[in-house]
Amino acid sequence: MRTAFVPLGLLGSLAVLAACSSTPPAAPAPPVATSTAQQAVAVMASASGSRVSGKLTLAPMGDGVHISGEVGGLVPNTQSGFHVHEKGDCSAVDATSAGGHFNPATSAHGRAGTPIHHAGDMDNITSDAGGVARVNVHLRGVTLGGGAANDIAGRAVIVHAAPDDYHTQPTGNAGARVACGVIKVVQ
Secondary structure (H helix, E strand, O other): OOOOOOOHHHHHHHHHHHHHHOOOOOOOOOOOOOOOOOOEEEEEEEOOOOOOEEEEEEEEEOOEEEEEEEEEOOOOOOEEOEEEEOOOOOOOOOOHHHOOEOOOOOOOOOOOOOOOOOOOEOOOEEEOOOOOEEEEEEEEOOEOOOOOOOEOOOOEEEEEOOOOOOOOOOOOOOOOEEEEEEEEEOO
């Protein structure tokens, strides 16, 4: 077995050349936005002639915002689409003043937890025999307060008349907007 002899000077030169030809370091990642608010509420008022109403509490948690509360006046034992919409404006009778789904990354509509979906897409809520849906949702990838592009403070939560099918663009074929509430920071 033969051993190759390489002069030390040549090894140093090769190391310098390798360092010069390597790819430059990646640019630092943008800072991760964090929530500045501790809590917000969304008082859900009826829209489109419905009797749907309720109250939601929102709080930063882990990698997003946790939403809890109750929405009543729904058709018993059914599912309803549930989304954060882009504008905090519930003034239109049919809540269209709230705009489309909150979508700062301009993604296609989809189901929360899948790679492609709007930031405001959440799973359907389900009403019980009394027409009340108990909400317990974690919305990942958003913040509460601070003004970042993914901040949901000051936007609206909408309940729809029909379930979201998670496929139809751009809204999941969830039907009329039956309740709307603006996300207002309280702490």
